[in-house]
């Protein structure tokens with residue numbers, strides 16, 4: 001076991017309130033890493049010795065981003081749908097069917113190749129934990145294949161058989177829900193940690209509150225944690241259902257009633273906002289300030305997927321949250337790290353304190369403020385400790 005002392009950290013974001021909340025900033029900091037874990041954090045002058053030493057040249061260091069919502073097991077792309085949308089065609093979730101067809105037709109090697117490329121793309125932009133959903137297979141075999149592939153790259157695997165109703169079940173959504181909550185769940189649960197549903201009465205392709213409840217309750221009975229695509233296109237029943245069932249996260253939260261905001265604020269359900277989706281569908285952004293001011297826990301994630309938003313970039317999500325959703329740079333960074341960890345019910349990521357995973361991201365800049373201050377500039381990457 002070798003320990004490494006990292007010095008020359010001009011500004012360190014720990015998300016540890018012992019250093020002053022909420023970001024736990026330390027100037028001229030050092031970190032000792034041992035066996036993949038943080039062993040020590042603090043001002044450089046108090047740092048212990050270690051086997052090896054590496055100087056980061058005054059750069060800022062933040063916890064690696066925790067992207068708690070991504071759809072990475074798929075084939076094909078939908079660039080033409082994006083082009084049509086930018087010309088005025090509204091987004092309603094209907095294009096998912098074309099990705100389902102491409103995914104079913106793809107070989108395992110093709111799916112694995114795309115998945116690994118996207119995870120590497122994320123890591124190159126500072127993301128060190130990613131949740132990966134299935135949801136483009138929509139048969140027992142294809143969803144089982146999706147979660148098996150996802151498990152190769154992350155522990156945070158989500159079964160999303162209830163993404164849309166596949167065309168072969170058109171007009172028979174309840175029959176499809178029974179398949180998802182029955183044999184498909186049984187086939188997928190052993191490799192999944194979470195179950196999720198696209199709950200959206202505003203889409204002809206997604207699921208209503210009662211259908212979502214059937215799938216979530218079956219998932220909970222199978223030992224899975226709950227997450228929900230909620231209130232993306234309309235102020236539907238999703239957020240309240242997520243809170244009632246104790247879901248870890250309600251994702252999107254674009255259209256919220258006062259009762260939805262109150263329910264989130266009084267719960268442990270994290271409101272996960274996905275601003276790259278509003279950017280890529282040219283839709284109004286969720287009201288982050290309303291949620292934060294009410295006391296809700298807010299996470300930011302990419303929702304990277306080939307249809308509604310094909311960005312793997314957490315720095316873009318941060319910049320949009322600051323510019324378009326009036327989050328402060330500190331709030332946005334917290335939500336992209338500790339907030340994402342809360343949405344995954346993890347205490348070992350999204351924070352840099354002794355015992356946490358040594359998931360560090362380093363900026364070619366003196367302060368985390370540059371994440372939003374210099375949008376579109378590739379400043380941040382995961383720190384490769386053995387490099």
Ligand SMILES: [Zn+2]
Pocket residue numbers: 069071229303305
């Ligand atoms: Zn999604």
